[in-house]
Amino acid sequence: MKGFQLFRNDEKAMELPINIVVMLVVGMVALAALITIIPTPTKDMSVFVEGTALEGGSIQQGNSIIVSAAVAENPFAVSAVIKVTDNDGNPVRYANVVLSGLGGAASNTTDINGMTVLTTPENALVRLNPNQNEGTMDLKILADGFYDYERKDAVMIIKTR
Template identity: 40%
Template sequence: MKKFANFKYVTDVADAGMKMAKSNRYFIRDNTGMELPINIVVMLVVGMVALAALLAIIPESKKNLVVEVDSVDGNSGVTGNIANGVPTVVNIYLTLYDRDNNPVQGASVIISGGGGQGSAKTDASGQANVTVSDVFIRLNQDSIDLKLVAKANGFYDYTDEAAILIT
């Protein structure tokens, strides 16, 4: 004998099929399970609203800067020439772009090395003129590298340890 749910004992397998069919009528008339699908829908909607709120808080990712050195002391490119053993002023013209090739305005550019340092901000066209004073190549050196650092809001900092070669 087997007992199904809260019903009478069933003695025969064929009789069990009939009893189960009658027991289904009880579940059809029972309304206590009706709230379950509605609760699931409510939880799903609340969860989606919470997810949307979290995604709205996440800030936009930063972009990369592109730095193009236009000239060093009037010479096109990234190479400049000065006399060894004499402190010299070096003028560097450069342009900053974003990844879509749009100029970046208001970025800070710092160039240092060889005992000198200079800084400037980019204009509306993304261009800056950095004057580095007291650049010095020792008599026993062939060349020095100038370090370039560019910073702008909403962008990753750009750093190049050997951006400009002075010979």
Template identity: 80%
Template structure:
């Protein structure tokens, strides 16, 4: 008759938990190394909508566009000039900027001065509904080394009577 051996008396049975612990520690060190080499956002951005324009016309300082009732019924182009700087006032280069809302959208990247010109293209024009007297467009900016920036109601469009 064969005698049963208990695990506590078996030397090989203790190797499995030790191997699991060693693999877990090595895996955690590898994961910590990977996380430490990933670049993290370090700065906030300052964003200014310097001017806006309607249908490529004269730009007006600020973030508001006033349209007549007849213009608002048809799709129209919106142009915005946006300047982006870091907290020290230095320009943020190559930031991706998106302006969207009211059925329209525009995107561009900033130049060496941290400035971008956004104009809604022919196939993505803005419009106000017949019973809508005002509307807004949102701004989203993504740049390497900075926290993402999102501003609701960045550009306001107001219909006159």
């Protein structure tokens, strides 16, 4: 046992645990500093579906679109006017707005007045199945400094007979 040394007699062996503790404390302080500079969302949004329409039709107030059975037989485009404000009524600018459901989807960004018009494009048209008399589309909005907003059944499509 000539080459074997005990750690008890080695002063440098005690430095390793102390160094680990110091690095752990410094790392936790650095992590806490990084977390404090990350901006957290602090506001809720108020969202209004100002109006809806079939493509080419005039915008009607409310969140319902009534389609005839003849129109509902084929895929069709819908439009929706969305207004996004903060709780004080100020417009939420440059928010990403997505309307999706019934096989269709549309997205856009709000303007400086917090308004956007969403229209489903040719490759994402809305469809009602032959035995389906109604369906809904969901709304999702993302904006910096705000909590994410999701509303199920934001727009309703109703087929008349």
